[in-house]
Amino acid sequence: MLFPTTTNEMPEPILPFPCEENVPLSVVGYYAIGGRARWFARPRSVSELAGVLDWCRGVRLPVIVAGKGSNMLFSDEDFPGVVIFTGGMNRMFWVSEHELFCEAGVENTDVAIALQKAGRSGGEWLYRLPGMIGATVRMNGRCYGEEISAVTMGIVTAGLDGTIRWHRKEEVFLGYKQTSLMQSPEIVVGALLEFPESMDPEAIGQKMQEYGNDRDAKHQFDFPCCGSTFKNSYEVGRPSGQIFDSLGFRGRREGGAQVSDHHANFIFNIGGATAVDVLKLAGAMRTAAREQAGADLELELQCAGLFDASLLEECGIASIPEPSRPGFAWAGLLHSHEDGKASFPRILLQGPMLDYSGDDLKFPDGITVKVEQLAPLSEAHLDPGGPFIRWTTQDASGKSFPQRPEAPGGSFVDNLWKYGVSELFIGDGGSGTSYLEFEITPDGQWVALRFNAPRIRASGHEMLSESLWAESLMMFTSSSGFGMELSFALLEPFIQDGRVKLQCCASPGEQRYGLFPWWHAPGTPDFHQPARFCPVRLV
Numbered sequence: 150m151l152f153p154t155t156t157n158e159m160p161e162p163i164l165p166f167p168c169e170e171n172v173p174l175s176v177v178g179y180y181a182i183g184g185r186a187r188w189f190a191r192p193r194s195v196s197e198l199a200g201v202l203d204w205c206r207g208v209r210l211p212v213i214v215a216g217k218g219s220n221m222l223f224s225d226e227d228f229p230g231v232v233i234f235t236g237g238m239n240r241m242f243w244v245s246e247h248e249l250f251c252e253a254g255v256e257n258t259d260v261a262i263a264l265q266k267a268g269r270s271g272g273e274w275l276y277r278l279p280g281m282i283g284a285t286v287r288m289n290g291r292c293y294g295e296e297i298s299a300v301t302m303g304i305v306t307a308g309l310d311g312t313i314r315w316h317r318k319e320e321v322f323l324g325y326k327q328t329s330l331m332q333s334p335e336i337v338v339g340a341l342l343e344f345p346e347s348m349d350p351e352a353i354g355q356k357m358q359e360y361g362n363d364r365d366a367k368h369q370f371d372f373p374c375c376g377s378t379f380k381n382s383y384e385v386g387r388p389s390g391q392i393f394d395s396l397g398f399r400g401r402r403e404g405g406a407q408v409s410d411h412h413a414n415f416i417f418n419i420g421g422a423t424a425v426d427v428l429k430l431a432g433a434m435r436t437a438a439r440e441q442a443g444a445d446l447e448l449e450l451q452c453a454g455l456f457d458a459s460l461l462e463e464c465g466i467a468s469i470p471e472p473s474r475p476g477f478a479w480a481g482l483l484h485s486h487e488d489g490k491a492s493f494p495r496i497l498l499q500g501p502m503l504d505y506s507g508d509d510l511k512f513p514d515g516i517t518v519k520v521e522q523l524a525p526l527s528e529a530h531l532d533p534g535g536p537f538i539r540w541t542t543q544d545a546s547g548k549s550f551p552q553r554p555e556a557p558g559g560s561f562v563d564n565l566w567k568y569g570v571s572e573l574f575i576g577d578g579g580s581g582t583s584y585l586e587f588e589i590t591p592d593g594q595w596v597a598l599r600f601n602a603p604r605i606r607a608s609g610h611e612m613l614s615e616s617l618w619a620e621s622l623m624m625f626t627s628s629s630g631f632g633m634e635l636s637f638a639l640l641e642p643f644i645q646d647g648r649v650k651l652q653c654c655a656s657p658g659e660q661r662y663g664l665f666p667w668w669h670a671p672g673t674p675d676f677h678q679p680a681r682f683c684p685v686r687l688v
Contacts, residue, residue, distance in 0.1 A: 169189045172186045174186055174228070179220075180218075180223070181418055183222075183223030186231070189234065191237045192235065194238065194666075194669060194681070195667065200684050201231065201233060202336075205231050211229065211231075212230055216284040220284060222450055224452070235283055240252050244514050249269075249342045251282045251339065253336070253339060255281060256280075260282055266350065267344075269347060282340055286328075286337050289326050292360075298321075301321075313685075316330075325383065334483055367415075374418065376449075378414055378449060379414055379449055385444040392413075392442050393438065395442070403433070405418060406430045407419045432464050435448070452480040453481030455471060455477055459476070494522065501516065503664060505670075512663045513549040515544065516657070517543045519543075536636060538634070540635070542630055550657050553590055553591070553594070556594050565595070570588040570655070572587065572589075574586050574682060575640060578643060578647075579648075595633070648684055648685065648686050
């Protein structure tokens with residue numbers, strides 16, 4: 150757990166990522182409520198996000214992931230840690246004619262508009278739904294009888310330790326507005342959505358407009374608000390708004406917070422409301438629903454920061470007591486399960502290769518990669534020549550790497566980049582610029598190189614030689630994938646403070662280039678950018 154510290158104990162480090170200081174959270178969240186955040190980070194890529202998380206973990210700073218703040222109530226208290234805004238990760242592109250990849254910061258409305266332009270139905274309900282796709286996936290957002298789980302193929306997450314993982318939808322979605330990610334220290338960084346049904350764009354637009362008109366009719370945007378305060382309970386058999394309406398909460402006020410005159414499950418900030426006002430009103434609503442209507446309702450609104458513990462309890466919000474402030478507790482912090490014992494093989498990177506430039510329909514669909522740590526560091530030190538990292542590439546079609554050398558499988562081949570290859574880069578886990586590059590084909594032809602800086606070969610590695618690597622790696626090819634196993638002795642010089650930097654790439658040929666994790670670098674594709682590699686912590 151990352152516990153906050155008091156103001157006097159706060160470190161004053163030089164942050165290794167761009168951020169703003171002392172940002173009022175009232176300008177971040179939709180409620181226009183909140184104290185100040187000591188730091189406010191805006192990562193633009195997966196590797197930048199991983200760097201922020203790793204740094205916060207190292208200095209034990211508390212973290213709040215805000216998304217766009219469309220469903221978050223920030224505490225009135227100042228926050229002594231880092232608030233992460235994922236809105237800078239906002240690219241989306243078509244992977245196939247019916248598969249759309251979205252970074253976490255893509256607006257829900259922008260997804261709906263992209264679908265309309267492509268003539269794909271199934272996402273009209275996302276139009277004018279406040280927030281971004283990352284948060285919508287994380288909470289299994291739904292509206293108008295539709296929910297995001299129905300159109301999601303898979304999710305990519307980032308952990309506090311820098312691990313980047315792919316999750317099948319079956320692993321994530323647990324039912325009505327519930328996912329495994331809501332209880333996990335992982336952040337949604339991207340989602341692969343599927344829309345197999347086509348429809349006339351004009352008809353899609355009409356449906357979108359109907360939803361937009363309905364939102365206006367319900368006066369959802371009259372005042373600062375985060376939408377529905379409570380989830381519906383199917384056991385009760387009627388919407389939460391109807392329950393609160395029957396209990397006379399419509400128009401009820403607490404300080405600057407007021408239940409909407411038009412929808413009794415909305416709490417507005419009608420002017421000068423505090424987080425305490427909102428929670429007092431929400432607590433009264435929840436208590437009345439339980440005692441007078443027999444409805445045990447769950448708060449949909451997410452709370453983040455330090456609050457009066459009794460208010461959190463009344464609203465049914467899980468919290469952690471603050472020892473230095475009796476009667477106060479923390480809610481909504483990202484935390485790590487540091488006491489848990491890691492199991493091996495341990496996934497470091499896993500996911501689909503995506504087009505280098507984020508162009509529609511350019512990079513072949515179905516190429517996935519996985520990098521695993523095979524043994525803990527403590528054991529690897531005792532057996533430095535044993536396999537430590539396994540890197541696997543899978544090609545679902547078996548046809549994505551058509552250009553192959555004539556050399557026998559398993560051969561060491563110079564200029565292998567001229568053919569279809571998968572590549573792994575392993576960079577210095579600290580501030581150094583040295584790195585390793587490995588290339589392999591589906592038939593097992595391979596090459597390895599060592600660099601001191603981008604494209605500058607290390608001393609003794611000016612000329613390619615299989616003998617430099619023979620005892621440090623092993624190639625494999627099978628029906629389940631192709632790749633390499635690398636020894637600890639080979640990687641040890643690049644491990645700094647238990648951390649390395651990883652990057653998977655692929656060049657199948659025909660000027661197609663893929664990345665995982667992905668980054669945004671306009672211009673000619675260039676994999677040799679160690680500053681963009683993803684920092685990952687080994688254990």
